[in-house]
Structure formats: structure tokens, C-alpha cells
Amino acid sequence: MRVLVTTSPWPTHYFVVQPLAAAFRAAGHEVLVAAQPSMADLVTRSGLPMAAVGSDIDMVDIRRKTLSQELDARQKPGEPARADDGGQVFDTWQQATLANLDPVMDLARTWKPDLVLADTMCPPGLVAAQELGVPGIRHLWGWDFYGSAGSEQILAELPGFYDVYRAHGLDVQGDPARRTVDPCPPSLQPPASPARLQVQYVPYNGAGRAPGPELRRTDKSRPRVCLTWGRSITRIMGERAFLLPRVVRALDGLDIEIVVAADAATHAKLGELPDNVRVLDSPPLHLLLDDCDAIVHQGGSGTVLNAIRVGLGQLAISHMADQDNISAALAGSGAGIHLRGEQAAEEAIRAAVIRLLEDPDIRMSADRLRAEMLSQPTPAQVAAGLDELATAHAHH
Missing domain, CATH: 3.40.50.2000 (Glycogen Phosphorylase B;)
Incomplete structure (x- = not known):
């Protein structure tokens, strides 16, 4: 047909x-x-x-x-x-x-x-x-x-x-x-x-190369957190909605590895980064997330679904109604934390990420949501x- x-x-x-x-x-x-x-x-x-x-x-x-x-x-x-x-x-x-x-x-x-x-x-x-x-x-x-x-x-x-x-x-x-x-x-x-x-959600994130072996994590004892900020939110709302620098500052000093999935223009706006932060040039997101322990993002539906697929705890920092809806539903499931952009002070972001990494209830809820997706x-x-x-x- x-x-x-x-x-x-x-x-x-x-x-x-x-x-x-x-x-x-x-x-x-x-x-x-x-x-x-x-x-x-x-x-x-x-x-x-x-x-x-x-x-x-x-x-x-x-x-x-x-x-x-x-x-x-x-x-x-x-x-x-x-x-x-x-x-x-x-x-x-x-x-x-x-x-x-x-x-x-x-x-x-x-x-x-x-x-x-x-x-x-x-x-x-x-x-x-x-x-x-x-x-x-x-x-x-x-x-x-x-x-x-x-x-x-x-x-x-x-x-x-x-x-x-x-x-x-x-x-x-x-x-x-x-x-x-x-x-x-x-x-x-x-x-x-x-x-x-x-x-069943099957991730497709555009044509692209997987991160090379040099970018794979070797020390599994140190948590890896992915940061990404979508493709459109800053173009729509302006720089006030670009919170990646704030997120990086909020996580400074934690004993974690941070990988930022971003294009070259976004990378340029991040400025000087701590030694534990690496920026990857827009890899297909699903190929990066299976080697991470948590993710911080802007509440976009595609990012939420990618993270559910691999069972990650998520911090969604939303600015718009469609982001609010799925982010609130995610938080209601127990598999993530939702902050509105205006609520996302550095202290709140830091506390949320620590909870994602340490709270077993979030991990169990993320596993349950992943199993539901795969069923x-x-x-x-x-x-x-x-x-x-x-x-x-x-x-x-």
C-alpha cells in the first residue's frame, strides 16, 4: 500500500x-x-x-x-x-x-x-x-x-x-x-x-556519529550527568531561557562527570568550563544517554522520551506550556523532578541533581517507566x- x-x-x-x-x-x-x-x-x-x-x-x-x-x-x-x-x-x-x-x-x-x-x-x-x-x-x-x-x-x-x-x-x-x-x-x-x-518509542535523533571510544566512561564509580537544552527554546524565548551556564555553575564542585550535548553555537556561549565538563558536538542523544546516570534538560518531549528509554532520572526545567505538561507528568510518575524556569535557582538545581543520583525511589520509578515503554x-x-x-x- x-x-x-x-x-x-x-x-x-x-x-x-x-x-x-x-x-x-x-x-x-x-x-x-x-x-x-x-x-x-x-x-x-x-x-x-x-x-x-x-x-x-x-x-x-x-x-x-x-x-x-x-x-x-x-x-x-x-x-x-x-x-x-x-x-x-x-x-x-x-x-x-x-x-x-x-x-x-x-x-x-x-x-x-x-x-x-x-x-x-x-x-x-x-x-x-x-x-x-x-x-x-x-x-x-x-x-x-x-x-x-x-x-x-x-x-x-x-x-x-x-x-x-x-x-x-x-x-x-x-x-x-x-x-x-x-x-x-x-x-x-x-x-x-x-x-x-x-x-513503543524508538529513538531517532537524526543522522550522526556515535561518541568515540575515547569518550566512553571508564570510571563507573563516578556518576555521569548529561546536560542538553534542545534546539529551539533559546531561539523562541531569548537568552533568558538559556540556562545551561546556570546549570553548570550549580553543579560545580560535585564529584561527577558532566557531558554537554550541544552544537557549536551553544558551546561558544558556555564560556570557560570546569575540568569535569566535556562538550560533545550534537551526538544522536540516545547514543550518549546509555552511558549516563541522570540528565538535565529543558522539558522537550523528545528529550524526555529518549531518557525514559534508557531509564534515567531526569531534571526538567521548563519554560513553555507543552514542556510544563510532560515535565509535570514525568515528576508525577516519580521518575524525575520538574522546575519551572523562574524557580530554577542554582541551589534548587544542585539539590535536584543530587537527589536524582542518590534517591533509590527515583531510580525505581525510572526503571518502571522504561519497562512500561518497552512493553x-x-x-x-x-x-x-x-x-x-x-x-x-x-x-x-
């Missing part, structure tokens, strides 16, 4: 979808990724063919706008909650993610897929599936709310959610996705709708199930 994959311009979101797309291809299906032109190198280096659709959209600029709206919508003391607190933010995302709707629709009509796999931030894929009458599958990359139980009421309250379907003559009720594929351990998510389909169906198994779904749909 033919599987059309539609993805937003966030590289880390594509990284989460890639293993299932690759599983379809490994099973003998035709796979085509539809993405904006700027994603071409990243997608093709992942081993999948790509069709460039539409024009490039700077999602960092869009995220800056929605962040401003989120801050404006936050309730002030004594004020009643507003029903439209999330409405303006959603509307901005909707306008941005639908900008390339027509090119995606044209591609789908020409290529005629049997199934569409859509990043949750790329609704044109689901619109195309509805128009073609084939199963549309939404793929999550982190914490979810509108694929959860009771989502039909949430969707009905979001401004303009169904308008794009109606513009194409489609009468859509409830969740337009036939299934929602979720790589998060179920215990981290809100109660799922019946359409939720769990998949989910593999991408190959999910691909086989979706193949059966598409076949049954075609013969219906």
Missing part, C-alpha cells in the same frame, strides 16, 4: 514519526514524506523519500507569537478563568499549519495514498485523508489533550477546528483521525480515547496493524 506522511517543520517532531514511517517502508510499503522545502535534507538523510510541498514557514516565529498569547491569557489573581484561554493560541497554530494545505491536497490527489500518517501539528494530512476516504492516522510526539477521553467536547470548543474540513465539503464530527498513535508511556498521558494506539507494541507491529486497518477499510 501507499503511505503518505505529513510532518510539521519541527525537526524533533519528525524524528518521533520517522520510526513508524520507516517500519512501513521496511514492510514493503511505498512511503512518501510531504514537508516544506526546508525539511528536505533532514528527511532524505533519514532514509525516506520526500516531496517538498508549499513554501517555508518559520515555526519559531509562530511559536514566539503563541507564547506571547499564552502569557497574555494566563489568569490574573482574582479573575475568573476565561473559556477562550487557549482559543487564540490554537487559532494562530491553525493558520500557520494550514498554510500549505492546498499543496498537500494536490499531492494526495495525485499520489493516491491508502493511508495518511500525520504529525499532530500537520492537520492537512487528516484533511486529505478525509477527502480521499482513506484512514487518517494522527501521530503524537508528546503530551496530548485533544486525543484524550472527552476530546470531542474540546475539539468542538476550539475556534475553527472543523472549518477547514467544511471548506472542502467534508462533514466531520469528533476526532478526524481514525487512530492516534502515541509513543508516550500511557501513565504519562491523560485518559486515552478508544482510538488511541500505543507504540508497548513496536513500530513494526503497529505498522502491521495499520496495514490491516487500511485493507479492511478499502474492502468496506
Whole structure:
């Protein structure tokens, strides 16, 4: 069968979808990724063919706008909650993610897929599936709310959610996705709708080389802590959200080894570093974490899932709502500690990392969360199930 994959311009979101797309291809299906032109190198280096659709959209600029709206919508003391607190933010995302709707629709009509796999931030894929009458599958990359139980009421309250379907003559009720594929351990998510389909998270972090043997740890008695700060948070929020130097200062003097996963630009901003700190030039994160004891990061979903996969205790220092949600869920599981950026004084960071390394309850919770992740169906198994779904749909 033919599987059309539609993805937003966030590289880390594509990284989460890639293993299932690759599983379809490994099973003998035709796979085509539809993405904006700027994603071409990243997608093709992942081993999948790509069709460039539409024009490039700077999602960092869009995220800056929605962040401003989120801050404006936050309730002030004594004020009643507003029903439209999330409405303006959603509307901005909707306008941005639908900008390339027509090119995606044209591609789908020409290529005629049997199934569409859509990043949750790329609704044109689901619109195309509805128009073609084939199963549309939404793929999550982190914490979810509108694929959860009771989502039909949430969707009905979001401004303009169904308008794009109606513009194409489609009468859509409830969740337009036939299934929602979720790589998060179920215990981290809100109660799922019946359409939720769990998949085991398999890390893909882009093409890259593994750290060489000279960077492997030889002294296992000395804990190794990984620091990473994602790809976008500083571009969105500015230098006030770049807390890696603060984290390094907070951990100074501890008898630990620190490895920082960062690109050259980030490395340059760190300044002079203590002798126990090494910077690695953006290695694929999962290849580094299996030799670490804990991780400190910005609360990005991809980083959280990578760390769960190897059973690490995590300190998440979040600044934005999507980071807050999954970081709070992680802390609630007992497998990590969550600090909001404004709470992350050096003393709090230092105490949190010491606890990650010394508290056996955190280690047990991290092991439990890892076991839960590994118990989910593999991408190959999910691909086989979706193949059966598409076949049954075609013969219906």
C-alpha cells in the first residue's frame, strides 16, 4: 500500500514519526514524506523519500507569537478563568499549519495514498485523508489533550477546528483521525480515547556519529550527568531561557562527570568550563544517554522520551506550556523532578541533581517507566496493524 506522511517543520517532531514511517517502508510499503522545502535534507538523510510541498514557514516565529498569547491569557489573581484561554493560541497554530494545505491536497490527489500518517501539528494530512476516504492516522510526539477521553467536547470548543474540513465539503464530527498513535508511556498521558494506539518509542535523533571510544566512561564509580537544552527554546524565548551556564555553575564542585550535548553555537556561549565538563558536538542523544546516570534538560518531549528509554532520572526545567505538561507528568510518575524556569535557582538545581543520583525511589520509578515503554507494541507491529486497518477499510 501507499503511505503518505505529513510532518510539521519541527525537526524533533519528525524524528518521533520517522520510526513508524520507516517500519512501513521496511514492510514493503511505498512511503512518501510531504514537508516544506526546508525539511528536505533532514528527511532524505533519514532514509525516506520526500516531496517538498508549499513554501517555508518559520515555526519559531509562530511559536514566539503563541507564547506571547499564552502569557497574555494566563489568569490574573482574582479573575475568573476565561473559556477562550487557549482559543487564540490554537487559532494562530491553525493558520500557520494550514498554510500549505492546498499543496498537500494536490499531492494526495495525485499520489493516491491508502493511508495518511500525520504529525499532530500537520492537520492537512487528516484533511486529505478525509477527502480521499482513506484512514487518517494522527501521530503524537508528546503530551496530548485533544486525543484524550472527552476530546470531542474540546475539539468542538476550539475556534475553527472543523472549518477547514467544511471548506472542502467534508462533514466531520469528533476526532478526524481514525487512530492516534502515541509513543508516550500511557501513565504519562491523560485518559486515552478508544482510538488511541500505543507504540513503543524508538529513538531517532537524526543522522550522526556515535561518541568515540575515547569518550566512553571508564570510571563507573563516578556518576555521569548529561546536560542538553534542545534546539529551539533559546531561539523562541531569548537568552533568558538559556540556562545551561546556570546549570553548570550549580553543579560545580560535585564529584561527577558532566557531558554537554550541544552544537557549536551553544558551546561558544558556555564560556570557560570546569575540568569535569566535556562538550560533545550534537551526538544522536540516545547514543550518549546509555552511558549516563541522570540528565538535565529543558522539558522537550523528545528529550524526555529518549531518557525514559534508557531509564534515567531526569531534571526538567521548563519554560513553555507543552514542556510544563510532560515535565509535570514525568515528576508525577516519580521518575524525575520538574522546575519551572523562574524557580530554577542554582541551589534548587544542585539539590535536584543530587537527589536524582542518590534517591533509590527515583531510580525505581525510572526503571518502571522504561519497562512500561518497552512493553508497548513496536513500530513494526503497529505498522502491521495499520496495514490491516487500511485493507479492511478499502474492502468496506
